[in-house]
Structure formats: structure tokens, C-alpha cells
Amino acid sequence: MKTESKLEKVLAAGHLAVTSECGPPRGASAETVIEKAKYLDGVVDAVNITDNQTAMVRMSSFAGSVLVRQQGMNPLLQMVTRDRNRLAMQADILGAYALGINTMLCLSGDHTRFGDHPMAANVHDIDSIQLIQMVKKMRDEAKFQGGADIKGVVPKMFIGAAANPFADPFELRVMRLAKKIAAGADFIQTQCIFNIDKFEKWMEGVRGMGLHKKCYILAGITPMKSVGAARYMKNRVPGMDVPQELVDRMGSVDKEKQPEEGIDICLETIERLKQVEGVAGFHIMAIDWEEKVAEIVKRANLYPRPQA
Amino acid sequence: MITAERKPLEEILAYIKPFKRILLLGCNECVTVCAAGGRKEVGVLASGLQMSRLKDGSSIDIREHTLERQCDPEYVEELVPMIDSADAVLSMACGCGVQQLAMRFRDKPVFPAVNTKFMGGSDRHGVWTERCQGCGDCLLGLTGGICPIAKCAKHLMNGPCGGSAGGVCEIGDDVDCAWHLIWERLKALGLTDQYMEIMPAKDWRPAGGGGPRKIIREDLAE
Ligand code: SF4
Ligand code: SF4
Numbered sequence: 001m002k003t004e005s006k007l008e009k010v011l012a013a014g015h016l017a018v019t020s021e022c023g024p025p026r027g028a029s030a031e032t033v034i035e036k037a038k039y040l041d042g043v044v045d046a047v048n049i050t051d052n053q054t055a056m057v058r059m060s061s062f063a064g065s066v067l068v069r070q071q072g073m074n075p076l077l078q079m080v081t082r083d084r085n086r087l088a089m090q091a092d093i094l095g096a097y098a099l100g101i102n103t104m105l106c107l108s109g110d111h112t113r114f115g116d117h118p119m120a121a122n123v124h125d126i127d128s129i130q131l132i133q134m135v136k137k138m139r140d141e142a143k144f145q146g147g148a149d150i151k152g153v154v155p156k157m158f159i160g161a162a163a164n165p166f167a168d169p170f171e172l173r174v175m176r177l178a179k180k181i182a183a184g185a186d187f188i189q190t191q192c193i194f195n196i197d198k199f200e201k202w203m204e205g206v207r208g209m210g211l212h213k214k215c216y217i218l219a220g221i222t223p224m225k226s227v228g229a230a231r232y233m234k235n236r237v238p239g240m241d242v243p244q245e246l247v248d249r250m251g252s253v254d255k256e257k258q259p260e261e262g263i264d265i266c267l268e269t270i271e272r273l274k275q276v277e278g279v280a281g282f283h284i285m286a287i288d289w290e291e292k293v294a295e296i297v298k299r300a301n302l303y304p305r306p307q308a
Numbered sequence: 309m310i311t312a313e314r315k316p317l318e319e320i321l322a323y324i325k326p327f328k329r330i331l332l333l334g335c336n337e338c339v340t341v342c343a344a345g346g347r348k349e350v351g352v353l354a355s356g357l358q359m360s361r362l363k364d365g366s367s368i369d370i371r372e373h374t375l376e377r378q379c380d381p382e383y384v385e386e387l388v389p390m391i392d393s394a395d396a397v398l399s400m401a402c403g404c405g406v407q408q409l410a411m412r413f414r415d416k417p418v419f420p421a422v423n424t425k426f427m428g429g430s431d432r433h434g435v436w437t438e439r440c441q442g443c444g445d446c447l448l449g450l451t452g453g454i455c456p457i458a459k460c461a462k463h464l465m466n467g468p469c470g471g472s473a474g475g476v477c478e479i480g481d482d483v484d485c486a487w488h489l490i491w492e493r494l495k496a497l498g499l500t501d502q503y504m505e506i507m508p509a510k511d512w513r514p515a516g517g518g519g520p521r522k523i524i525r526e527d528l529a530e
Contacts, residue, residue: 081462082462086509108462108464108469109462110471110478111461111462111471111478111479113461113479113480122461122462122463124462124463124464125509125512126509126510127462127463127464127465127466128464128466128469129465129466129467129506130465130466130506130507130508130509133506133508133509134509145509162470163470164470167468167469167470167471167472167473168468168472168473168474168475168485168488169468169472169488169491169492172467172468172487172491172503175467175503175504176467176468178504179466179467179503179504179506182504182506183466183506191470238470238471238473238478239469239470239471239472239473239478
């Protein structure tokens with residue numbers, strides 16, 4: 001075991017892991033974080049705390065993670081390279097570990113163009129792969145990125161990265177994953193999967209290179225609340241692939257029935273993905289719908305969670 | 309080359325408001341090529357300024373001149389005979405040229421008439437795009453001749469982000485994804501294995517992170 005991470009324990013024991021996410025508020029309310037996180041208590045193995053998601057200012061991922069930790073749950077600290085340079089990121093990694101956070105996700109982040117501060121500088125001192133390398137070097141060599149020794153306690157983070165099988169160029173997507181694993185990623189959370197055929201094709205490539213044996217792959221799942229949400233994700237969110245037939249299916253039922261239809265689709269997706277060799281678990285991103293995660297986990301027979 | 313675009317007339321007029329005798333200077337290099345500050349643009353701006361001031365009922369005396377290279381002290385010396393008869397200098401060169409003038413003529417107000425944009429090249433007639441950010445440690449030999457720093461909206465050095473779609477960058481329709489282009493080039497060159505090499509975190513000192521940059525060529529420096 002490389003770390004004390006609960007997520008690592010669950011995965012290493014061979015269970016299908018379940019993670020979910022909690023987006024911190026656009027304000028300073030601790031209660032909001034705790035309230036959202038409570039829906040996930042006992043239902044998932046780790047809770048992702050997003051880092052200025054979609055380039056909108058929110059309470060920091062670090063603070064959100066600490067609040068979740070204080071509830072006795074396992075936060076998964078997301079970190080984007082967009083907003084801070086390597087000094088700031090390493091400082092946060094030390095601080096986070098000191099406060100009981102041992103699992104993180106390394107991302108480059110959406111461009112500031114999409115958020116509420118399009119006039120802000122994009123830092124990108126390092127990229128997501130270099131961030132993975134940096135966290136690994138801190139953990140395994142007890143060294144900072146700049147080469148100096150870490151004094152005293154070494155932050156031992158279980159290192160996650162993202163993968164988007166639906167972005168282009170498709171043929172590069174497996175190699176990009178291989179590169180993240182070579183850099184030191186222990187687990188992967190994928191983009192939301194709606195186009196299962198394409199995901200299976202990507203997984204074929206992943207298995208072809210034996211990558212599923214080097215790293216745990218958690219399949220990204222998002223329940224759609226309405227046909228409007230489906231359309232929005234299809235047309236507006238960069239890197240999302242929502243097949244037209246799913247949009248049509250959501251649209252074919254009455255408005256009140258659409259949330260239920262969305263949950264059904266999500267459960268069917270999980271069932272199908274359970275059959276895919278190399279899928280080590282699920283990352284359920286129920287955006288502003290955290291209260292539904294427990295139902296999804298239970299109906300998908302992923303409950304109770306192992307007490308690793 | 310260094311690209312530039314002319315500033316709005318109102319902004320230029322505001323700079324020179326207190327002055328009567330203006331020396332308006334173009335440059336024959338990059339700003340001529342990108343049609344921002346060459347001899348022709350100097351002429352156009354001069355008549356624009358004259359007309360506006362005429363409308364306001366305030367006269368202006370503009371002397372037009374275009375230097376071979378405004379960032380070069382040798383050519384700037386040419387201005388010595390004319391500088392005293394001007395109250396202020398308006399430069400249509402890039403920021404380098406403007407500063408060359410400010411350093412040479414310490415007691416003369418100097419104003420920029422263009423916004424210096426980026427180091428780039430021409431895609432087609434009338435269209436210029438950014439190509440290089442002068443990072444001081446060129447990576448083009450590893451990326452198929454396409455720059456991941458100047459042309460990728462996130463400076464990614466190890467491949468495309470999850471927002472790359474159909475060859476287009478996640479920031480919008482008009483911008484190519486640099487990594488899509490790099491990948492296509494590596495394929496065409498039979499160098500796809502090169503992609504698997506992880507490019508380590510960049511040292512930004514040569515890119516300006518170490519403070520203002522300087523080149524000293526001992527063999528040439530006097
Ligand atoms: S790698 Fe650096 S020097 Fe080379 S083109 Fe890009 S910014 Fe310019
Ligand atoms: S889409 Fe391509 S160019 Fe745009 S930020 Fe992502 S990798 Fe860079």
C-alpha cells in the first residue's frame with residue numbers, strides 16, 4: 001500500500017470503488033458543504049471536492065476537503081494547474097496532508113474563458129502530467145519539485161488523474177492515459193460516459209496496452225435530470241459526448257418523469273460497465289443532485305460500502 | 309515578426325492633446341509587414357489626427373517620418389536634427405521601438421500609437437496568428453515544429469486536454485488545438501513514439517521568470 005487512502009484500500013482489496021463529488025459553494029458557508037457531503041456519508045469511498053469548477057470562483061477545494069474530513073468522511077482533493085504555480089500547489093499539498101487529506105486528483109482545469117473571471121491570467125506553470133510527477137516525487141522521493149528535501153512528515157497522496165475517452169484525437173487518448181500512468185497516476189476518473197460504445201472501444205485500447213493492470217479506472221457516471229440538461233451537456237460542455245438517442249429518450253417522457261428516466265439510464269450504464277474488463281469502480285457526478293447518489297449506489301447493488 | 313494593431317484614434321488624440329508639434333514615426337520592419345505602423349499607416353494616421361484637431365478648432369503640426377528600424381540606436385540617431393522642433397513624439401513602432409526613442413530622447417514625451425500584440429506569422433492575407441512566446445528554450449524540435457506554449461491555450465506540454473474536439477481548441481471555433489496539430493505532424497513524420505516521452509516541468513527563467521532578459525555576445529559586444 002502506497003498510502004493510507006481509504007480509496008486505495010478499497011481498490012486494492014478488489015472491490016468496485018465508488019466515488020462522488022461535492023462542489024463547494026459560491027460563498028463562505030461551511031454548512032452548505034457539510035449538508036451536501038452528508039448525502040454521501042457512508043455511500044461512497046471518497047468525495048471529490050472540486051477546485052474552482054468551470055473556472056468560477058468557489059470556496060477552495062482545500063477548505064471544502066477539510067470540512068468534509070471533519071465530518072469523518074474521506075475527501076478527494078481536486079487540484080487544477082490553472083490557478084496556482086508550483087510553489088502554491090506544493091504548499092497546499094503539505095497543508096492538506098497535515099489536515100488528514102491523503103487522496104487527490106490532478107487536473108489542468110477548464111480555461112478561464114468559461115468562468116466568471118475571463119480576464120484572469122491562466123497560470124499553467126506546470127501541466128496536469130507534471131503535477132502528477134510532482135506529487136509522486138513528493139511522496140516517493142520526499143523531495144520538492146525543485147529538488148530540495150521535504151523535512152519531517154512526507155505527504156503520501158494517492159494520486160488520481162482524469163481521462164476523457166471522448167475528446168479528440170481519439171487515437172491519442174489511450175496514449176495520453178499511458179503517459180499519465182507513467183507519470184505516476186494510481187487511479188483515473190473518466191469523463192461522464194454516455195456513449196458506451198466509444199468508451200468500450202477506448203477500454204479495448206487500454207487493455208491492449210495493459211494499462212488497466214497498472215492503474216485503477218473509475219468510470220464517470222452522471223445522471224441527467226431533464227432533457228434540457230441532456231441537450232446542454234451534448235451541445236455546450238467541452239469534451240462531452242451525449243448520443244442523440246439518449247437526448248431523444250429523455251425527451252420522450254413527461255417532464256415530471258424525466259428525472260426518473262435519467263436515473264434509469266444511469267443504472268443501465270453502470271450495469272453495462274460492470275461487464276467491461278478493467279473498470280475498477282464508478283465516479284458518480286450528480287451535479288447539484290447529491291441527494292440521489294445514495295439511491296443510485298443502492299439500486300446499482302454497490303451498497304453497503306466495504307469497511308476497508 | 310512582431311505584430312501590432314493601431315490604437316483607437318480617441319486614445320491617441322488624448323495622449324497628444326497638450327501638444328502642437330508632433331513627430332509621427334513609423335517603422336519599416338514588422339509593423340510595416342502587418343500593416344500597422346509603416347509609411348502608409350503613418351500617412352493615414354496623420355490625416356486622421358489633423359482632421360480631428362481641425363474639427364475641434366485646434367491646430368496641429370505633424371511631421372511624418374519612417375525609420376528603417378526603430379529598435380536600433382543607429383537608425384534612431386537620424387532623428388537628432390528633427391527632434392527639437394517637436395513637442396512630442398508619437399511612435400507607430402512596436403513597444404521596443406517606442407522605448408528606444410524614450411531612452412534616447414530623455415526629455416521628450418513619447419507615446420505609442422499602436423498596441424503591440426504578439427510574435428506571429430501570417431496565415432493568409434490580412435490574418436496573423438501567434439506562434440512564439442519567446443520562452444528562451446525552444447521545444448519545437450520535440451513537438452513537430454508546432455509550439456505548445458504559444459499555440460495551446462493552457463501551455464500544455466504533454467498532450468491535448470479533455471476539451472479538444474475535432475481539431476478545435478476548447479476555447480472556441482476559431483482556434484486550432486495545438487496538440488491536435490502536433491499529433492498530426494508527429495504522425496506525418498513517423499515520430500509518434502516521441503509523444504510518449506514526458507516533458508518535465510519547464511524552467512521559466514529563460515522565459516522571463518528570472519527577471520528582464522538580456523543577451524550578451526562577447527564576440528560582438530563593444
Ligand atoms: S517553444 Fe518557446 S521559443 Fe520555441 S516557439 Fe514556443 S515559445 Fe517560442
Ligand atoms: S484544446 Fe488543445 S489547444 Fe486548447 S487548451 Fe486543450 S490542448 Fe490546448
